[in-house]
Amino acid sequence: MVNYYVRRTARVFVTIFLVASLTFGLVRLLPGGPFTLLRAQLLRQGVPADEVDARIANLQNIRPDEPLWMQYIDYMTALVQGNLGESISLGEPVVSVLAKAAPWTVFVVLVSTILVFVVGIFLGSLQAYWEGGRFDQVVTGVSISMMSLPFYVVAVLLLYVFAYQFGWLPTAGTISNSVDRSLSLPFVVSALKHSILPIVSYTLGAAGGQALAMRGNSIQVLGNDYVQVARLRGLSDGRIATRYVARNAILPLYTGFLLLLGFRLGGTVILEQIFSYTGLGYYMITALNANDYPLMMGTFLVITVALVVGVFIADLTYSRIDPRISAGESDEAY
Amino acid sequence: MKPTETDSTAVDWRGDSASSPDVTRRERLKETYEARVRTPALVAWSDWRTRFGLLIIGGYVLMALVAVLGLWREPSTSQAPRLLGPFADMSYPLGTTQSGVDLMALIIHSTPTILILITAGAVWATLIAVVIGTVAGYKGGSVDRGLMSFSDLVMAIPGLPLVIILAVTLNPENPVVLGVIINISYWAGLGRSLRSQVLTIRENNYVEASRTMGISTPRIIVKDIIPNLMPYITVNFVFAARYVMFASVGLYFLGVLPYSAQNWGVTLNFAYSNGALFSWQAAHWLLAPMIAIMGLSLGLILLGQGLDRVFNPRVRTRMAGESKSTVADDDDDTVTEVF
Numbered sequence: 001m002v003n004y005y006v007r008r009t010a011r012v013f014v015t016i017f018l019v020a021s022l023t024f025g026l027v028r029l030l031p032g033g034p035f036t037l038l039r040a041q042l043l044r045q046g047v048p049a050d051e052v053d054a055r056i057a058n059l060q061n062i063r064p065d066e067p068l069w070m071q072y073i074d075y076m077t078a079l080v081q082g083n084l085g086e087s088i089s090l091g092e093p094v095v096s097v098l099a100k101a102a103p104w105t106v107f108v109v110l111v112s113t114i115l116v117f118v119v120g121i122f123l124g125s126l127q128a129y130w131e132g133g134r135f136d137q138v139v140t141g142v143s144i145s146m147m148s149l150p151f152y153v154v155a156v157l158l159l160y161v162f163a164y165q166f167g168w169l170p171t172a173g174t175i176s177n178s179v180d181r182s183l184s185l186p187f188v189v190s191a192l193k194h195s196i197l198p199i200v201s202y203t204l205g206a207a208g209g210q211a212l213a214m215r216g217n218s219i220q221v222l223g224n225d226y227v228q229v230a231r232l233r234g235l236s237d238g239r240i241a242t243r244y245v246a247r248n249a250i251l252p253l254y255t256g257f258l259l260l261l262g263f264r265l266g267g268t269v270i271l272e273q274i275f276s277y278t279g280l281g282y283y284m285i286t287a288l289n290a291n292d293y294p295l296m297m298g299t300f301l302v303i304t305v306a307l308v309v310g311v312f313i314a315d316l317t318y319s320r321i322d323p324r325i326s327a328g329e330s331d332e333a334y
Numbered sequence: 335m336k337p338t339e340t341d342s343t344a345v346d347w348r349g350d351s352a353s354s355p356d357v358t359r360r361e362r363l364k365e366t367y368e369a370r371v372r373t374p375a376l377v378a379w380s381d382w383r384t385r386f387g388l389l390i391i392g393g394y395v396l397m398a399l400v401a402v403l404g405l406w407r408e409p410s411t412s413q414a415p416r417l418l419g420p421f422a423d424m425s426y427p428l429g430t431t432q433s434g435v436d437l438m439a440l441i442i443h444s445t446p447t448i449l450i451l452i453t454a455g456a457v458w459a460t461l462i463a464v465v466i467g468t469v470a471g472y473k474g475g476s477v478d479r480g481l482m483s484f485s486d487l488v489m490a491i492p493g494l495p496l497v498i499i500l501a502v503t504l505n506p507e508n509p510v511v512l513g514v515i516i517n518i519s520y521w522a523g524l525g526r527s528l529r530s531q532v533l534t535i536r537e538n539n540y541v542e543a544s545r546t547m548g549i550s551t552p553r554i555i556v557k558d559i560i561p562n563l564m565p566y567i568t569v570n571f572v573f574a575a576r577y578v579m580f581a582s583v584g585l586y587f588l589g590v591l592p593y594s595a596q597n598w599g600v601t602l603n604f605a606y607s608n609g610a611l612f613s614w615q616a617a618h619w620l621l622a623p624m625i626a627i628m629g630l631s632l633g634l635i636l637l638g639q640g641l642d643r644v645f646n647p648r649v650r651t652r653m654a655g656e657s658k659s660t661v662a663d664d665d666d667d668t669v670t671e672v673f
Contacts (some may be wrong), residue, residue, distance in 0.1 A: 011486070015486075015487055015490045015648060018487055019487075019490065019491060026499055026503060038379070056338045058452070117470065144635055144636065144639070145632065147626075147627050147631075147633040147635050148632035148634075148635050149628055149631075150583065150584060150627060150631065152582040152584050152587060153602075153624045153627060154627065156602070156606060156624075157620075157624070160617075160620065173474075212639075258489065258523075258524040259489065262489060262490070262491075262492050262493060263492075263493060263494075265492045266492035266494035266495050266496075267494060267584075269494050269495055269498060269588070270494070270584045270585075270587070270588055273588055274606075281495075284498070285498075285588060285590070286501060288498065288590065295625075296499070297499075300492075300495050300496070300499060303492050303495055304490065304491055304492060304495075307490060307491075307492050308490050311490065
């Protein structure tokens with residue numbers, strides 16, 4: 001058991017290491033190399049070549065004249081020390097930009113993902129109990145139509161109706177400008193108001209999908225012999241529903257969590273752009289449009305780390321739901 | 335299921351039986367056609383979801399044909415009055431944009447590219463997933479461990495940001511390349527779940543028989559294992575296609591992907607950034623591409639769900655009452671439902 005946790009933790013570091021290496025490689029693949037454009041600009045402005053090199057080295061912890069492996073070692077050492085270079089367009093260290101952005105993204109993704117699971121599991125199990133009934137049919141229909149709407153379409157629609165046309169909710173940003181960025185009631189209220197639309201649009205479609213999945217799983221579990229046996233034993237309906245059916249039906253959803261989280265963290269790139277919600281995804285596109293490679297790669301790396309950590313936590317808590325994991329067949333589990 | 339149907343005649347289990355010389359090739363072909371194509375097709379068609387999904391997708395294919403054959407005018411600026419409402423002028427049924435482009439033309443002429451993109455992405459994702467999933471599941475051991483570690487790594491990279499970086503790096507204009515890039519890491523999850531299914535399939539007697547007969551691994555995978563997975567693969571092909579569409583339109587909407595011609599995402603982007611949000615008059619400009627996106631994904635989802643219903647023995651037997659496969663399939667289901 002200890003072995004499993006050790007291996008699992010080691011994998012987190014290996015993954016992060018490999019992705020960091022990938023970003024190093026990708027920066028070199030980007031059009032015209034990492035900083036050709038910037039170098040040309042600076043040279044045209046009459047900055048001496050030495051100074052240009054020094055500034056570029058400072059930007060991404062890379063000295064262009066060094067051999068590739070030296071650059072790689074420098075880059076990785078800097079990463080380990082928490083130095084992601086300096087943003088070209090914002091003139092700030094990438095780390096400080098991302099430290100401000102990350103909480104918003106984590107907040108939105110976390111809240112909406114929890115909502116997705118809660119709503120999906122709740123609706124899905126009700127549907128399974130009343131399978132074929134009016135409620136089941138209506139919810140299935142709604143779920144399918146919600147699934148067919150991509151979240152960004154929902155986002156634009158909600159923004160159009162509730163923010164622009166009715167003016168009930170703010171159109172952009174994470175909190176309003178008049179509010180102090182300190183933990184106080186107005187801050188929380190403002191932050192919540194700004195996050196309602198992103199969270200709702202990010203929840204609706206995915207919740208429909210989860211409800212359908214939960215419905216299918218529950219129906220399948222309900223048909224199993226052990227549920228019949230539990231009924232024959234005279235166990236209460238509540239106990240059968242929670243301990244026997246729900247627990248087994250949720251299990252497959254939980255394994256899908258890994259992929260879902262990846263899609264959802266990645267999707268913030270689009271979501272945050274629509275609401276001008278200054279989280280990680282927002283900065284990634286900003287960086288992209290400004291050819292700000294250090295910021296772009298930094299964001300990419302941080303989103304990846306967030307995903308890896310999220311999946312890690314999910315894996316560790318998995319054994320709480322499924323005791324078979326801790327019994328040792330850890331690797332076959334998903 | 336096309337690829338298996340023609341050559342499966344040669345190694346069909348019937349091929350080894352004593353009566354095989356009496357069965358002509360033509361009869362065998364007919365039999366496999368019945369079992370593999372006609373019956374599933376009939377079952378599929380009997381479900382309203384599949385029927386509806388196929389009809390919708392067929393509609394989009396027709397739309398693509400209209401565009402390819404040039405039956406509808408090409409979109410160009412100032413070809414019509416500006417911001418005409420929908421159905422106001424029947425020669426521009428969906429209305430026009432702010433710069434006087436016929437919205438109907440925009441929607442129709444984006445369809446071929448989107449369809450190519452979707453197909454390319456879905457084919458790529460399912461193909462890689464099938465190869466990796468079956469090989470890893472069947473071979474096991476270090477091959478399995480290596481391939482699964484690799485797909486775990488791929489799964490740990492958030493999809494869209496990677497796609498964005500790759501799109502900027504490679505700047506692909508070709509829809510086929512673009513489709514592949516968008517689904518560059520989609521296969522990982524699918525491959526994993528295919529592998530866990532192969533783990534149970536490979537324990538079957540007929541696989542063991544093939545192995546003892548010394549049939550080569552690729553052949554066992556193709557003849558014995560993949561046919562069992564075909565339903566699951568088909569369903570996931572549809573879902574992969576839907577993912578490509580969501581992601582590609584989303585990225586076009588962001589303005590991240592390079593584009594040479596208009597498409598739904600770009601139209602949505604133009605509407606969004608040219609102030610269609612501020613007035614009700616321009617609502618149709620936003621809605622037209624949205625409905626186009628929604629329609630296609632609805633078609634894909636219905637098709638996927640319908641196929642799932644047809645192929646999934648659990649659901650099928652529930653619908654048809656008792657059947658001989660109920661008991662046998664019970665333990666497979668836990669694995670199938672991983673996704």
